[in-house]
Amino acid sequence: MPNNQENATFGSRFLYSGRLWKIVAVIAILIIVIGGSVRGFVIQRFTIPSESMEPTLDVGDDITVWRPDALSSDIQRGDIVVFDGRGSFVDDALPTPLQKVGSWVGLGNRDVYYVKRVIAVGGDTLRCCDAQGRLLLNDEPLEEDYATHPASSTEFSIEIPADTMWVMGDNRNKSADSRALMGKPGGGFIPLDRVIGPVIGHGSSVD
DSSP: OHHOOOOOOHHHHHHHHHHHHHHHHHHHHHHHHHHHHHHHHEEEEEESSSSTTTTSSTOOOOOEEEEHHHHOOOOOOEEEEOOOOOBBOOOOOOOOOHHHHEEEEEOSSSEEEEEEEEEEEEEOOEOOTTTTSOOOEETEOOOOTTSSSSSSSSOEEOOOTTTTTEEOOOSSSGGOOOOGOOOOTTTTHHHHHHHHEEEETTTTTTO
16 A cells, blocks of 8 residues: 555655646747737847947947848938848848848848938939938938038938838948848848848837
């Protein structure tokens, strides 16, 4: 009888332990799924790697990116955005569907992401520069108190195709941006579907 009692106790403990590990596994999976969903559909975090966005964003700044605007293609002029540079800034093939999903949930190579300011969107015309060194957006001078002056040392006159954007760094003299791609396939125009999201805050703040 004592042996049977001990065996029964051991069996119930083993069963309880098995159930406990199943619960732990389910909780872990839920955390991963919820975390991936938040990163894929709500927010992502990035760190600024270069000085191309100074003085607005400094090297080492942590930024928060808002995914819903990118998912709905609601990208506006003046937005600071993080985007996937493959096929434009990065001389790789266009991101595969699997790589796109990975970028949505924060997985994969982080070196393919760039942060720049949206200067113009599909249908806009953009020219550099007027006599005061300002960009002309749809023939109107663009006041950019965040950028160096003159607005660009490279002259250009372009029309932005539908569903694309033209991006530039705020630190114009130290930014590789759409201007550097004018002679390459795509002409410096970044498809809106490459945008991870606009920046809504940096450091501990969310604007």
